[in-house]
Amino acid sequence: MSAIGPDGMTRRGVLATGAVTAAMTATNARARVTGAKSDPAAGPTPMPLTFEVNGKLVELSLDPRTTLLDALREHLRLTGTKKGCDHGQCGACTVIVNGQRINSCLSLALMHEGDAVTTIEGLGTPDDLHPMQAAFVEHDGFQCGYCTPGQICSAVSVLQEIAAGVPSHVTGDITGKIAATRAEMTERMSGNLCRCGAYANIADAMTQIAEAQS
Ligand code: FES
Ligand code: FES
Structure with a gap:
């Protein structure tokens, strides 16, 4: 038997009323959408973007909601840049824009009109590694490697x-x-998380490059 509340309604009645209200709200929302002149299901009109990626001029036509990360990965197939949290918390998506590192998941692509973007693919190639990439290899600065492109872009920028x-x-x-002390470098790298815990080796790699540059 259902319990009866102070207002005389049973718990089952309250739940049923809530469900009907929710259904009516959804129906009304659908009716409003259907009555709209444009079709929201089609999404916003694509907009043009021209920017430089790894030294090459690139032109795209993008849904204005597209993040820089998705533009790189899904539209330019530069999948070296990784999507970890997609919320600005892990640093896996770090790229270098006009010389500064950013989390590309937190930035809309259209904000980068005219910018120069460097991804891990633009730092070096398997046959011609960037010194920081070579140092990561030498010092085992990775295990699974998922965070590594972001770590290396960040390390170069740091x-x-x-x-x-x-x-x-x-x-x-x-x-x-x-x-460029170890403490200074590791503090500045704190936005780049590594679930494999390669932090000490990453610091070793950075120390080697910092000493070579001093
Ligand atoms: S994917 Fe951008 S910070 Fe995690
Ligand atoms: S090397 Fe695996 S998450 Fe960093």
Whole structure:
């Protein structure tokens, strides 16, 4: 037997009323959509985008909701850039835009009109590795490799940030002469997560490159 509430309705009655209300709301929403002049199911009108990717001029026509990550992976087939969380939390999607690293999952592609984007494919090739890629190989800076393209793009940018004197979060140094210490580098790499835990080896690889550049 159903329990009766203070207002005299049974629990089953409350649930049934809720279900009917939800169904009516959905029906009304569908009616509003059907009555609209444009067809929302077709999505927004595609918009043009011209930008540079790995040194090549690229023209695309994209749904304005497309992220930079999806533009790279799904439209340009540059699948080296990885989708981890798709929420700006893991760094797997890191690419370099106009010299600065960004999470490409958090950025709409159309915001990059005229920009220069570098992905892992643009840093080096299997026959001609970027020094940071070679250092990751030498120091076993990866295991499964899923986070690695983002780690390497970030690592390259981090050393450029340090060389450019981007203020330190570790020492608070704003002098413009930031030392590429292990603590400095690992702090700046903290947005790039590695589920395999290759952090120590990544730091070793970065240290090698930082010392070679000093
Ligand atoms: S996929 Fe972009 S931060 Fe995780
Ligand atoms: S190497 Fe596997 S997640 Fe980093």
